[in-house]
Amino acid sequence: MSQERYSILLAPNPSMMTGPGTNTLLISSSKGAIVIDPGDSDPEHLERIVREGQARGGIRHILITHGHPDHVGGAAELRERTGVPISAFSRAGVPLADHEIPDGTTFDLGDTALRAIHTPGHRFDHLCFWLEREGILFAGDVVAGVGTVVIIPPEGHMGVYLQTLKRLQQLPIARIVPAHGPVIEDPQAKLSEYIAHRLERERQVIAVLNQLKQPVTLSTLVPLVYADTDPKLYAVAARSLEAHLIKLQEEGRAQIDAQQHWSLCLK
Structure with a gap:
């Protein structure tokens, strides 16, 4: 594809917990754009998402990594504007989801697939999305571009989180795009560091x-x-x-x- 495979739109929700804000992701395919984590219902942010989506053939799906407000924020409003479904691991984590995504679910992007990977630990319902051909992991809150990830019981679980990090080490990841902070270009070093x-x-x-x-x-x-x-x-x-x-x-x-x-x- 001549266009960059994905773009990052920073949601205007900076805080102690979110750093500079949530990275809303738009992924291109021959079938239209997929949005991951709208992040915030700010009208200007939503307008940017819609505009970027239109440039990529129109938004066809909204995916949520997990149900924390700084990730699911704006999802309902974006669904209303676009008429496309919201999918997440479970409605227990994201009650507004139209569809639940089991571990291993794939989304056909035409020339590659986007695979949902259940990665609990930070939260029980956490998903990463793995762009298989390019080796790009859209990691949500499993890792951050700066600092560390907070694990808050009972939704978070330290032992499970460590298992998730070790599972991700088994993937041939070329790049990690986190939900907070800059892109991570040395994935294995970052996972080992965590x-x-x-x-x-x-x-x-x-x-x-x-x-x-x-x-x-x-x-x-x-x-x-x-x-x-x-x-x-x-x-x-x-x-x-x-x-x-x-x-x-x-x-x-x-x-x-x-x-x-x-x-x-x-x-």
């Missing part, structure tokens, strides 16, 4: 609990485990710390008592 970061944080959690030698609350642990983090981010860090502790608990390495104090399990 896994190493999570395992190092887990070692820090275990080390702190070992040093304290008594059950402690989550709020006590946060500044000790996240000493390298801006205190303004402690509330967010607490959620990922809880995810780490739950993983350790499920593995029989940590426990929580009736007063919500955490400790390591005795060997």
Whole structure:
């Protein structure tokens, strides 16, 4: 195709959690354009999506990586404007979805296929979309162009998230296009970096609990485990710390008592 395979339109929803905003993606095919994560209902943003879609033969489908507001935002309005369906992994995650997409579902783009890959961990309903011929992974919130991804229980699960990262390592990915931040041109290095970061944080959690030698609350642990983090981010860090502790608990390495104090399990 003479046209670039995809374009990125930055949604006007910057925040502490979204960074510069959500990357809305438009993917070209001989059958029209596919939109991934409209992101925001801002009228100018929606107009840009429609205009870009028309330049690519018209929008034919709206796909959602997962049900967080900064990804599904604008989807209902875009459906109303275009009359095309919204698809997501499950209506439990995205209630407004017209269709549910099982793991492995493919969308025919004429000269290649776009494959949905169920990639839970950040959220139970998370999908990545894999452009098979080009090796491009539209990764949603599995990885970010800058920083790390927050895992918030119970919708997020640290152990499952690590399994997802390892699964993606098995794909011949040439490029990752995340939902937040710039394109990642060295996918395997980024995936390895993410896994190493999570395992190092887990070692820090275990080390702190070992040093304290008594059950402690989550709020006590946060500044000790996240000493390298801006205190303004402690509330967010607490959620990922809880995810780490739950993983350790499920593995029989940590426990929580009736007063919500955490400790390591005795060997």
